[in-house]
Amino acid sequence: MPFILGIETSCDETAAAVVARDGEVLSSVVASQLDVHGRYGGVVPELASREHLRAIVPVVRQAMQDAHASWADLGAVAATAGPGLVGSLLVGLTFAKGICAVRRLPLIGVNHLEGHIHAVVLDARRSGEEIELPALALVASGGHTHLFLWTGGEKYQLLGRTRDDAAGEAYDKVAKLLGFGYPGGPVLDMLAPHGDPEAVDLPMARMKGNPLDFSFSGLKTAVLRWVQSREMETEIAARRELLRRNPRPTLEQWLEVTPQTTLNLVAAFQQVVVEELLKRVERAAEETGARSVIISGGVACNAGLRRAAHSGRLPCPAYFPTPHLSTDNAAMIAAAAWPKFERGEFDDFSLKAQANLALA
Ligand code: KG4
Ligand code: ZN
Numbered sequence: 001m002p003f004i005l006g007i008e009t010s011c012d013e014t015a016a017a018v019v020a021r022d023g024e025v026l027s028s029v030v031a032s033q034l035d036v037h038g039r040y041g042g043v044v045p046e047l048a049s050r051e052h053l054r055a056i057v058p059v060v061r062q063a064m065q066d067a068h069a070s071w072a073d074l075g076a077v078a079a080t081a082g083p084g085l086v087g088s089l090l091v092g093l094t095f096a097k098g099i100c101a102v103r104r105l106p107l108i109g110v111n112h113l114e115g116h117i118h119a120v121v122l123d124a125r126r127s128g129e130e131i132e133l134p135a136l137a138l139v140a141s142g143g144h145t146h147l148f149l150w151t152g153g154e155k156y157q158l159l160g161r162t163r164d165d166a167a168g169e170a171y172d173k174v175a176k177l178l179g180f181g182y183p184g185g186p187v188l189d190m191l192a193p194h195g196d197p198e199a200v201d202l203p204m205a206r207m208k209g210n211p212l213d214f215s216f217s218g219l220k221t222a223v224l225r226w227v228q229s230r231e232m233e234t235e236i237a238a239r240r241e242l243l244r245r246n247p248r249p250t251l252e253q254w255l256e257v258t259p260q261t262t263l264n265l266v267a268a269f270q271q272v273v274v275e276e277l278l279k280r281v282e283r284a285a286e287e288t289g290a291r292s293v294i295i296s297g298g299v300a301c302n303a304g305l306r307r308a309a310h311s312g313r314l315p316c317p318a319y320f321p322t323p324h325l326s327t328d329n330a331a332m333i334a335a336a337a338w339p340k341f342e343r344g345e346f347d348d349f350s351l352k353a354q355a356n357l358a359l360a
Pocket of ligand 1: 011140141142143144167168169171172183184185186189297298299300301302303326327328
């Protein structure tokens with residue numbers, strides 16, 4: 001039985017994975033560029049493309065070795081075609097085309113958001129669970145906050161999306177502002193339980209038009225105003241200094257340089273983001289009669305969001321991927337490619353990398 005080699009390079013992770021038809025992940029290699037972009041407080045597109053070029057050959061080789069697979073074992077090569085940074089996408093997609101040309105393998109282009117959704121399907125399959133359709137799919141990451149209704153196959157209906165910042169981007173910007181470095185989500189999530197969310201009043205978005213759209217820029221601005229109205233330079237400088245000495249501080253080290261008022265702000269910020277996300281999921285679940293909720297993308301790692309989604313407030317079960325399948329990886333790309341492989345849906349070499357490729 002053949003395997004699919006998946007390749008993902010849409011943002012700042014170079015990833016390759018080999019996945020079998022039954023969903024078994026034979027290998028999954030992710031080379032992160034965090035150390036390259038961390039000091040800039042966000043992803044620098046030119047640096048990302050260059051790092052992908054450096055990493056793509058060793059990462060694919062490692063994925064094939066870990067899977068004990070040879071080229072002859074592959075049925076197809078799948079690569080992310082968009083959305084993402086075009087220079088980054090081009091590296092993975094072009095490399096995939098190269099393998100396909102030399103090894104005479106079919107090419108399958110995958111939408112990155114469909115990959116995130118399939119990360120959850122993959123996990124559920126492996127644990128013998130059935131995700132009942134129609135399902136709501138919330139993809140919340142550094143680049144996207146999209147809510148879809150998925151009725152099966154490739155039928156996705158876009159119910160709402162962010163009008164400004166993505167949820168993960170809001171985490172990253174707030175963390176940068178407060179001196180917590182990049183990416184912001186994991187640190188703020190770790191610190192949030194140490195603050196009192198009720199002690200700081202942050203606004204929920206007021207939306208006109210589609211009530212299932214998201215907005216996070218007002219929240220970000222409210223945090224900025226809060227910071228500007230206080231003397232925070234010394235504590236922010238202390239955190240930046242901590243990061244300079246140690247790129248991955250522990251919880252205890254962060255707590256030493258973060259006063260209670262700032263912890264309260266972080267807790268309030270997290271509470272609002274979780275509420276903004278779940279409020280819409282809840283409303284959409286009621287309006288559509290969805291039978292399951294899928295929550296994926298980097299923000300799906302968020303402990304507060306997971307807890308709230310499992311607290312019984314949603315009218316149907318919520319599924320999250322395991323944390324290493326929540327952030328960008330290639331197993332999800334290969335998993336999303338399998339149904340296309342079964343249907344014989346292949347792409348030719350004219351397939352382009354598309355920064356704004358839409359799923360619905
Ligand atoms: O899916 P992903 O790896 O890449 C994109 O496609 O963007 O998501 C990365 C994003 C970053 O913005 C990061 O801050 C956020 O996911 N993130 C989190 C958490 N872990 C990662 N946000 C909130 N809480 C977390 N625990
Ligand atoms: Zn992603």
